[in-house]
Every structure is written in C-alpha cells, then in structure tokens.
Amino acid sequence: MNKPKVAIFDFAGCEGCQLQIVNMEEEILDLISIVRLVEWREGMSEQSEEYDVAIIEGSITRPQDEEKLRQIRERAKILVALGACATDGGVNKMKNRFDLQEVKQLVYGADSALPHLDSAPTKAVDEIVQVDHKIYGCPIDRREFATVVRSLILGKRPEIPNYPVCVECKRRENVCRYEYQEICLGPITRAGCDARCPSFGAWCFGCRGPVDEPNAQAARVIMERYGKRAEDLEDRMQLFGHK
C-alpha cells in the first residue's frame, strides 16, 4: 500500500488534541501502518515540506501564522482542522470579546510590547484557508480521530454527526443534566463525543460547537423553564467562541 504522507502542525492551543493522538498508545502503530507521518512536532523530530494530508491543531492568533497556514494549504491535498481551536477558534476566541491591548497588558504585563508576543484577533482555520474536514472537540475524541483517518484513507467523506449531543446521551441512557438543575449545552451542541461529559456526570460544555441549525432561540426561552437566565446560557456558549 502506498501510504499517504501526513503532517501535523500546531498553532495557538494547549496541544491537548495532539496529546489525544499520543494517547492512542499502541494504536499509533495501527495509525502508522496506514499513513506515513512526516512531521509532528509533539510526536517526532523529523520535518517535511511534502505531505498529502495536513492536520492543523490550534487557532490562528498572529499575522505571521496566517502566512504559514496558507503555505501548508498550498502543499496539502487535504487539510483537516483538529480540535475546537482549529475548527471554531476555541477558548482562545474569548479574547475577541475584549480590547486587544487590554488583554495583552493583562496577560503579558510589562512584556506586552515585545514583538514575538504580537497578537491579533483569534481566527478559526477556515477563516483563513479552505478546510476539507473538521474534527471537533476540546479535546478531540480519539475514536473519532481514528475513524476520520480511516475514512480518508478509504476515500470516504467522514460522517460527522449533525445532531445534538442529546442523541448520544439517550443512547447511553444518561440521566439528563437538566434534571439536576444544570445548564447543559447538549441540546444545541454537535454530537460525536459519545456524550462524554454527561456520561461522567458533568453538563455538556459545548466544545464541539453548535449543530448546523441550532435552535439557540429555544435554548434561551427554556432557561426560564428551569429557573435560569438566558445570560447564563450565553456565558456557557462563549467559552468555546460561540454565540
């Protein structure tokens, strides 16, 4: 089998999604039995400028990163956005709600003017280049990553769910978080994580972003039903850069 060359690049993010790939452990052997990893800073020391598939982790927060991303896009046949920062901007996108100078001052203090700390409003990868496939989540789901890779090698468009997390919660027979008086973003958030958080007793944080047609208006309206405020819901949604 002529194995496709895959490169994994990281931009602004916590590297937790790459870590999920590392956490595949012995399955990494399966992974490299079907792809040739040619660059992956977190997993190997080699680098390459030749690859078929580029996997991008992280959001884009510096002008010079936009250039690097465009270059990657030109070289890659397929570009995959990996994780919430890459697909939606993620937690990094929160800074866009504030004055940039103020944020820099707050984070870097006296060093905020140093050139390598130059920062621009956060962008998701598809705000700069065309993205062929998105692997959602903060962090990504390892099984979904594996399924997407296998699908791409097979030549099949990965089937990423476009229905809410509630579907997977029901399939797993979880007790609804709303029964615990919690605000859960499950009803408007894209499934695919197998309802991970609710299955471990937490509400859905919405890390995979909304489904294509979320009924956000209904979500606000039903807050009242549970004695919550719509603002509480909006705060939750903004965590991963959504409105």
Place this chain on the structure above:
Amino acid sequence: MSARKLNQEVFRSWVNELIARRRVVGVQAKEERFVFGPLAKAEDLRLDYDVTLLPPKKYFLPPRDDLLAFTTQGEYASRIEDEPFILFGVHPYDVVAISQLDAVFSEGHYDVHYMTRRRNATIVACDVQTASAHVFASAMNTATVQDGFDLLLTKIGDHYLADARTDKGEALLTAVPGGSEPTEADFAGREQVWRRNRESLNKHELKCRPEELPTLLENSYDDPIWEERAKLCFSCGSCNLVCPTCYCFDVRDDLNWDMQTGMRTRVCDACLLNEFSAVAGGHNFRSRPAERYRHRFYRKGSYMPHKFGFVACVGCGRCISACVAGIANPLDIYNRLIAKSPEIQAPEPAASPWAGSAKELREGGGDGRSLEMAARSGGALSPGTGLAREAPPLPEGTHSEGVQASRTIAQLEAALPQEGFLLPGAALAPEGVPSEDIYVPQAATLVQAKPLTELETFYEIRLDSGLELGHEPGQFVEISLPGFGEAPISVSSSPSQAGTFQMVVRNAGNLTNALGQLTAGDRIGVRGPFGSEFPVHDVMKGKDILLICGGIGLVPVRSAINYILDNREDYGHMTILYGAKTPGERIFADEQQDWRKRDRVTVLETVDEPDASWHGHVGRITALLPLIRIVPENTIAVVCGPPVMYRFVLKELKTMGLADTSIYLSLERRMKCGVGKCGHCQMNGVYVCQEGPVFQYSAIREVMEAI
C-alpha cells in the same frame, strides 16, 4: 400453566437461582432513576421502580447493533446474537410496546436480528408498584396486560404472585422449589391491584378514546399547533430515542485498522433529527422542524394504527420526561386538537379510567424537573356536546393490547422445539421460522462501467450466483460497498435482458463516489429487487404510453421503455418526453436515437440551459406537453424526475384530461433498508421502499408529503 405465591425470601432465592443459571437482565437504580441492566444479584432488583430511562427494547434493538461483518473483498457474514436471557420486571405498557415491535420486525421482511433476540427472551412482566411522574398508561389501556409475556409478577402485600402464561414462564417458575399455592384471596388481591393501576396510572389524561386518534388526526394536518410548538424543538430526537415503540434506524459501515475488515452496524435513529429524510443529492424531504415534529404524533396516532392496527403510544410518559423543551407530551397535543374537534367525543364517565386516586400509589422518585410538565388542559370539553360516533375503521386486531403482535410470537413459539429454559442457546432457525438475513447482500460483478456524463456512470452487473436479478421495470436494488454502506439504485434495464442488469448512478454521496471509481471486474453487493413496478403487465397493456422524465428520472423509466420495445405489439403509441438541465447532462442520448427509429415511438427533448451545440427545444419539460396529442382515455402516463417537477407536470396532465388513475409516479426517498423497517423513506404513513417507488397518482393524491 401454574401460579405460585412467593414470599420475599423465596422470591430472592428464586431470582438468585435464575441468575446462576442464565443471563438475567433486570431493573436497577441508576443515580435517581432506573435502568434495565445485567443483574448480578436479587438484591439489586428494583421492582418498585417507576419507569426506566430507556425501555427494554434496547435488548432487542440495541442502540448499536452489529448486523454484518464484512471484508473489502465483498464477503459478508451475518452477526446474530443468539443467547437466551431473562428480561425481568417489564411493566405492562412496555410489554405492549414489545408486542408492537414484534409485529413490525416479523411482518413482511423478517428481521432475523431482532427476532432471534426476541425468541431468546423470557419476559417476566411485573405490575406497576410505583406510578412515574408522567405515566398515562390508564389512558392508553396499557396499565395491565394479559399477554405478550411469559410470566407475570404482581406484588400483593409482602408477597409476589407469580403467574406463568407460557411454557417458558412455567419452566422459570418451576426451576426452584418453594413458595405456596395461591388462594382465591391472592387472585382477588391481584384483581384489586389491576383495578387500581387501570385507574391510577393517569398523570395525564386523554380526552378521547385512543382508537379515535386516527380520526382526530384526519383533519389536524395543517393545525397551527405544529409550527407553534416546533419553535421550541431542538430536533434532538430525545422523544424518539426513549420511546418504547419507536424503531427507526440508520446503518453505518466502519473499517478496522487493517482496512480490510469491518462492521456494518445499525444505530437507533430518530425522525425528529434534521437529516432523517435527506437524500444523497441534498434534498431534505422533511427539512422543517414543524414537519418532523408533526410526523411523530401522526406516526403514533395515525400511520401505525392504519398499518398495524395499534396506536403506537403506550403511555409510558418517557418522552415527557426526556424533552428538555417540554413539548413532547402526545396527550397535550391530542387534547388541544380534540378541543377543536367537536366530532370527537369525550370518553363515557363509566369507562373513564382516570377517576381513581393516585394516593394509593407512592409518588415516583426521580423526575426532578424544575417545572411541572403536566399536560395543560386541552380546553374545556363538556361531555355530551360531541357527536357520538363509531371508532374509526382500523385493521384487524386491537389498538393497543398487542394481541395481533403477540399472536405472531406465539406462532413462532409453536414452531420452536419445546425448549426447556435450562437448555443452552435457542436453535437459530427452527423449522418454519425464517433464517435468512435480509441485510446480507449477494455478490455481483461489474461487467461494464462507463461514464455517461460528467456526473453519471453506467453499469452493467452480473450476479455471481448466475441467477437473474428477477426485477420488474421500476424496481430498485440496494447496492453495497464494504466500508461505504448501501444506497438505493434504480434498475435501468428491461427484465427481458437476460444474464445481466444495468443501472446509472449519479455521483452524489460517499457510496456513489466510490462506485464511480470501480471498473469492469470489480465486485459489489446487491440486495433486492425491492418495491413496486410500472404496471407493464396489466394496466399499461394495449394503451398508449406517455413517459415524462426529468434528468436521471429517465433511469428507472428506461427499464419500462426497453420492456415495451421488446414487447412492442402489446402496447400502443409510446411518447417519451425528456428534459435535462444542459445538453451535457442528457443521458442515453444514443439510445434515444434508436428509440426514435422504432415503430410508433415519439421522443421529444428539451434542455433548461442550452449551449451552442443545442438546436432542440429549450425550457422546462412542461413546455413539451402542448406539442403532443394524446387520447386521455387510452393513455397511461409515467412521471419520474426531480422533486420539484411533479407538481407542474401533474397540473398539465390534468388539463390534458388524464385521469389520476392513469398516471404513475416514481418517487425518490431515502430508502435506507429497502425492507420497510428503518423508517427513512416514509412519506406520511407510506413506506416508499415497500408501497413505492412507483405509485398510481390517485393512490397518493392525499399523501401530503408525496408531491
């Protein structure tokens, strides 16, 4: 059959003995709620439960159900779970629901996956001890049950009355000594429990008899309530997924890391989900939330009653608890509609089952919703104002007691060898019970694959068995590629062509893209043929034939064209009208030339967007109709094309004087399983994969979602 009275101690040792001998699934606590799960010891059993989060159907139709193992070489091996188990503590409403699913999965194409699990189950029913917050079994006549299970437990005071109703139940009951002979007083005590439950499982009230629901829904299709309520709908499918009578599923292929083996799995699906009715080309036949929302209530109260003879709601109340937005309560909807329908009569006070006191029953724990989700009153409906009327005509069988369904199971049981419950695994295919797996494709080989246009490819296929496909013009097959799944594809060749069959596939989704990469000699899987056909053997004989096709609508119709040409003397004049978007998208252009040369054949073509090479007609296909002359009484028309085309063509045909009975339509839907189970192809109550894809127009004129 016998009955025994078991005290707590005997009961516990009996349950523990069953656990020691066989896989037992029973009701247990999960956080503040209850679930069915593998039972480790009798002490974990919670027969005082109010309702489980998921119904016990998950043991017959698991949320993930591996159907087939496959290899990329095109080998398929059916995966049948064949292990006897005891399902312990099923409430009567869930017993009724299981009986309904039995009817669905045993009728027509027999689903060996579901039915094997079902035959392997010994169902221990248990009368309700604690009413849940939203149960309305009283209203649906499902508070007690007399069949559909093997053994019934009723708690009377400190004892259980265990009553075996089948051989399987009897084997269970006599497995362990102990207990005593029940007395008349014990049976009288059970009568009292039944009476109490019939009255008090009544947290919501239905202001008509369940069997009146189909009539109620006849005139409610355009009611504003659907739009109004659906504004709050998340399209999350929770109402479907927790429903004991919902059974729709999707099918997915997953490859293993070796990239050569994999699994075809069905997963529970939900008609409320956005893309449930979307086809590969992108059209979504139920794209609006209100349409999906309405579909569920119609399915429960109208479509299923008409198809199977029962109302597909058993009053468990799970949807009410599961709906975060509080819009899933069927009785809330039905009562609102009843308030607007003076012809629906309130139930006779004497027959009213919800007058009893709920105080006798302990309040169910767990449903900690912050708001009262009780059904709002559907408006005052004073008794006596409605007109007395008969229950709507329903097919044979009762509406909700599942008699019809359980009879099916009983017939199956009769065919089984008398299996003692201690024997290992039930025989997979006892005499008289189908063993064939309807989901396994047969192997076939591409004889020819050639591009027809930029988007479409033409295929000629031979079954590896050497047998003929045996289709009729208009039917379809499910084409299977390991790893990619299946897609419904129309057969395009005439049955008179021996040895092979043909099809044309538009590159529209994962499977069809992959199909586009194949060449002669490659193998594919085929299931079918499925569905209805153009009436070439009867109705069309001796008649003039008018065929109106848009785009790839010509693909299935070509099967009829070539059949008619092969039997030319049986039919009158044949007129073929064909419209394509651009000259480059025309299919079978060469063949059209041949058709034109045949006796009594007219072919007219048009394109929407001409280019320099095009010298023919320009415009929509309806523009061709004024150019032809037909004798309406002697003409049969066939229409097949993109969804938007039908309405306009039908209007023109009407002005030309053609009767609705003389028009046949071939419709596209998401026919995922092809065997009337998965639910994706439904137009209202009609399964297109079974009753279609070819319909006489007069038969579906009233089917709102058809055109």
